[in-house]
Every structure is written in structure tokens, then in C-alpha cells.
Amino acid sequence: MNIQTQVKRRHFLIGSAGTMAAAAVGGSVTAQNATDPLPEYVAWKDPDDFIIHSKQTLETKRAVQGTELITPSDELYIRNNLPAPSEDIVADRDTWEIEINGVANPGKMTVGDMKTLGVETVVCVLQCSGNGRAFFDHETSGSQWSVGAAGNVVWTGVPVRAVIEAMGGADADAVFLTGTGGEEIPDGLPPETIQVERSVPKAAMDQAILAWEMNGEPLPLAHGGPLRLVIPGYYGVNNVKYIKRLAMTVEESPNKIQQTSYRVRPVGEKGDPSQPSMYEMVVKSWITGPLMDAATGKVQIHGVAMGGVSGLDKIEVSTDGGQNWAEAQFLGPDLGPYAWRPFVMITELSEGTHMLASRATNEAGDSQPETFPPNERGYGNNGWRAHAVDVTVS
Template identity: 85%
Template sequence: MNATTKVKRRHFLIGSAGTIAAAAVGGPAIGQDGSEPLPDYVAWKDPDDFIVHSKQTLETKRAAQGSELITPSNELYIRNNLPAPPDEIVADRDAWEIEIDGVANPGTLTVGALKTLGVETVVCVLQCSGNGRAFFDHETSGSQWSVGAAGNVVWTGVPVRAVIDAMGGAAEGMNFLTGTGGEEIPEGVPKETIQVERSLPTEAIDQAILAWEMNGEPMPLAHGGPLRLVVPGYYGVNNVKYVRRLALTAEESPNKIQQTSYRVRPVGVSGDPSQPSMYEMNVKSWITGPLMDAATGKVQIHGVAMGGVSDLEKVEVSTDGGQTWEDAKFLGPNLGPYAWRPFILITELSEGTHMLASRATAQDGQSQPEEFPPNERGYGNNGWRVHAVDVTVS
């Protein structure tokens, strides 16, 4: 089975009167018959916009992504490696404490104290490492994400650089920025086997923030409140929730999530520290749906695109499975190199079935490949062909 026939795409029927019928794929439709309600800790989200993979993994449906510049909090996907802590931790947000180590003057700061050290707002994509995993031919463990484990989010907090400077600067010999999550560890379980603790190269310090707000509101518990490490341009696992400790360290964390998990390796090979870790995101785009202008009979194709760690140069759209390409137009302002940009192309489609694909190119020269090589855990898939959608015009 080739990649084209294997893809679980959305199929659209565009009628002559301008109506659009869409059949969702990739998981159960929730919130329609009440058979699969959202878990209590995310009950405030819109159930009609999600596919529930588990209590800790909720995928935003492709159609719900639309052409929104910022992803509303109630439509943002959920991926938690461990159950969220009890909601008591957000009762007094400013009292939450974080330990700062690997600096000249290590100590503990409250969120209230962090707010006096500096404030910055950054817009960036939050994306799970496995977004696009469902499109690989081989069987992969983990949630079978298609495109819905991503969103564009506004974060507000204190720059990590400002915190380090306030604590006297970095100690000598430190090579990593290590964040430790505050999830509860079950009794009797060695913490290094499940604790969320990620170590990043020190160059990540310059863009990282300790965020207490998301989309202009206090950080929701489900997304890491009261305090979350946010590293623009890096995959979601590095954006540690409920962060309890931030340290400059000489070595990487010894925890499993650092040493063997989130490592890119060939299919059938076990993870080990010598393999590349899921750090910086790659350039990527996908179609989020066609719309129909009944008055003109033209089709509006739209989607979202990201440059990973670079501004976008362009997005091209193909209506014939990649045989020809046309430049799309960006919608809205450029919110920075780490944010996604909605795009649009208005075009005529003849009667029949068309494969609509998008291909993004970043200013650093990276462009989406047609195919992305498989890897054991299904990480980082940005191949444009498998992200395409089929449209039938009648």
C-alpha cells in the first residue's frame, strides 16, 4: 500500500449550491451522542472539537483548526505524560514555588516573585513530537495523532535569562537547561522511570520563558498551570508543565523521558542517549479545509503552516497531488518565527476528485519533503503527501 492510498484523509463533497459535507476520520466523534464525554479536568473544553485517545490525550479535529491565527484554549489539544496534579495547586497561583539551581546563588522563588523579575509575551506553536504519527505505514506505539496535536498559543511569563541573571548568573561548566515537572509520582515507583524532566541545550535559554498565562488568562491546570516552562520552537515534551525545578546542569537528566524516550531511531531499534532527541521542530503545513463561495463557484483552500525555528518564506498549494504548485497567501500578521501562519488560496476546481496538498518553505531554506522517513516512534512527520486531503467536486 503506498502513502497516497494509506492516508486517513478528510473527504469533502462540494456541491453546486455551495454546501460542504465532511466526514471526520482518525478517531471517534465525541460530544455528539454523549457516549464519550471529556475527562473532568478538561470539561471546560468544547467536546465537539476533539478526538479522545485517552484521558491524557485529546486531539483537536482537523476541521476545528480552520484558519485561526491563535488557537483558543478550549480547542487546544491535550498531551500529558502523567495525570494532572489536583486543582488545589492553582488555588493560590502566586504561592507556587520553583527551585532554581546551577546558578551562582541557588534558591527558591514563588510565581509572585518571578513576576517582579520581568515579563514577556511570545506566540509560538505547541506541538506534540508525534503529530503526524498516524500517517506512517508501520505500527507505532503512542497516540495515533494526525494533525490535531498542535496549536498556536500566546504565552506570558518571565524570560529564563532574566531569572538566571537575578540569581547571580550561570555556574561554570553547565551544558543543559533542565526542567522538572511537579506531577505526583505514585508511591513505590522509581521517579526516574516516569518523572517528566527534560534537559535542553543551553542555547534554548535565550528564547525560553517561565509562563503563568496562556492566551491572556491564568495558565489552565490541564496545560501546566500555575507555571510552565515554554521553549519556543521546541516540541511540546520540552515545555515542562507544573515546573518545580529549573536548573543549569552539566549533564542531561538521567530520567527515562530524557535518556531513551523521545529519541529518533530506525524502526525496530530501542532508544538510547546517542540518538537525536526531539528538540527543535521542523517546517510543516497542512490543509484544514476547503470552503465554497456559492456566488462565484470558486473554492477557498486554507490551512496552517509553521517554520519550526525560522520565519516562513512561502506556502505552496497543489490541487493535483503535487504535479503543479501555486503560491498561497498568508492571512493575518506575522507573529514571529515560532508562530504558525494561516494561509489561503482561492482557485477553480473542475468536477471530479482532487488531491489538495500544501508545502511550506522557511527562510532558513528548509522545505517540507514529499515523504518523511519512518522512525520507530513516529516522530516529526512533515511529509506533505501524507498530510494531503482529497476533495470531490460535483
């Protein structure tokens, strides 16, 4: 069996009326009917744009991603480890209070206080650790994301470094930046087993912000409002929603989500603190079209690419399963090293089946590999072959 038959890809039929199936738009099988209403806390989003895995996991359909530079808030995926808190917490946003520890002068600060310390805006990709999980051949637990657990978002808030400085500076022996979420813990469950609390290397403080706006509007409850920790270049789990505590710590959080969850380990092994944690994202890209109608002749192939923690250097596209590559063109302005960039290539597609693939390279010299090794939870998949699409032109 050759490698092309070992990975799961989506097959699309284009070029004749009536050939577009529901799977072509979603890139996956929906867990609910498309006509089912969305959960109340995300009722402002359009259900037609999403694959509904559960009440707390909504995947943006591949075709919806298109060539947009910034992902509209109503098209951004949802991944919540716990149910969203009550809408009451966004009734008076400036009074939301967080505790600051591991500093010279520990104490509490409101969002209103933070707005007097400084404001920064950063554009960065928000991406679930399991984005691409559905393409692994081995069985994995968790939502079977294809490519839709990612979006490019504009965040505005106060730099974490400004908050720490205002509290007298970090403790000299601090090694980690630790954020604690404000979701309600169900009765009878020890908090450490379920509470969202993540520790990241202290160096992340240099680019981290506490965000109160998303895409120029008050941060929605569904995405962590009234205040969320945003760490550009880091996987979504580290971007703690409803943040209630920020601390400079000597040790990592003792919580399960830090110690054993979100660890990259061989298939069949349990998670433990010695294994790599899902911190920095890697270079990645995928095709977002054509997935529907096209004709023989010139076709516009488009998609999105991200460099992880480094800016993008180039993006290449193949129409023959990786035998030949041609450099594509980035669209729009470069919004920084943590943002994604849409790309396009115009080429000829003859009648028949073509495997369309993309391969990004960042400024650090890292390129997408052809395949990504399996791991127990299906994290971090950036293999270009698995993300390719087979398109039949008729």
C-alpha cells in the same frame, strides 16, 4: 504501487448535501463517542471539538483549526504524560515555588517573586512530537495523532535568562537547561522511570520563558498552570508543565523521558542517548479546508503553516497531488518566527477528485519534503503528501 497509494490520507466528499462524514471533521477515528463527557480537568472544553484518544490525550479536530491566527484555549489539544495534579495548586498561583539550581546562588523563588523580574510575551506553536504519527504506514505506539496535536498560543511570563541572572548567573560548566515537572509520582514507581524531566541545550535559555498566562488568561491547570516552561520552537515535551525545578546542568537528565523516550530511531530499535532527541521543530503545513461543503467553481483552500525555528518565507498549494504548485497568501500579521501563519488560496475546482496539498518553506531555506522516513515512535512527520487530503467535488 505508486507513492500516492503508500501513504495514509483522508478522503473527503464535498459539493452535495449529506456527503460529510464524521471522519471528515476529525481526520481520524474517535477513541470515545463524541457525546461522552470530557475528563473533569478539561470539562471547560467542548467535546465536539476533539478526538478523544484517552483521558490524557485530546486531539483538536482538523476542521476546527480553520484559519485562526491564535488557537483559543478551549480548542487547544491535550497531551499529558502523567495525570494532572489537584486543582489545589492553582488556588493561590503567586505562592507556587520552584527550586533553582546550577547557578551561583541556588535557592527557591515563587511566581510572585518572578513577576518582579520582568515580563515577556511570545507567540509560538505548541506541538506534540507525534503530531502526524497516524500517517505512517508502519505500526507505532502512542496516540495516533493526525494534525490536531498542535496549536498557536500566546504565552506570557518571565524570561528564564532573567531568573538565572537574578540567582547570580549559570554555572560556568553548564551545558543544559533542565526542567522538572510537578506531577505526582504513583506509589511504588521509581521517579526516574516516569517523572517528566527534560534537558535542552543551554542556548534555548535565550528565548525560554516561565509562563503563568496563556492567551491572556491565567494558565489553566490542564496546560501546566500555575507555571510552565515554554521553549519557543521546541516540541511540546520540552515545555515542562507544573515546573517545580529549573537547573543549569552539566549532564542531561537521567530520567527515562530524556534518555530513551522521545528519541528518533529506526523501526524496531530501542531508544538510547546516542539517538537524536526531539528538540527543535521542523517546517510544516497542512490543509484545514475545504473538508465539508463546496461547489464546483471557485473554492477557498486554507490551512496553517509553521517554520519550526525560522520564520516562514512562502507557502504553496497543489490541487493535483504535487504535479503543479501555486503560491498561496498568508493571512493576518506575522507574529514571529515561532508562530504559525494561516494561509489561503482561491482557485477553481472542477467536478472530480483532487488531492489538496500544501508545502511550506522557511527563511532558512528548508521546505517540507514529499515524504518523511519512518521511525519507531512515529515522530516528526512533516511530509506534505501524507498530510494532503483527497477531495471529491460532485
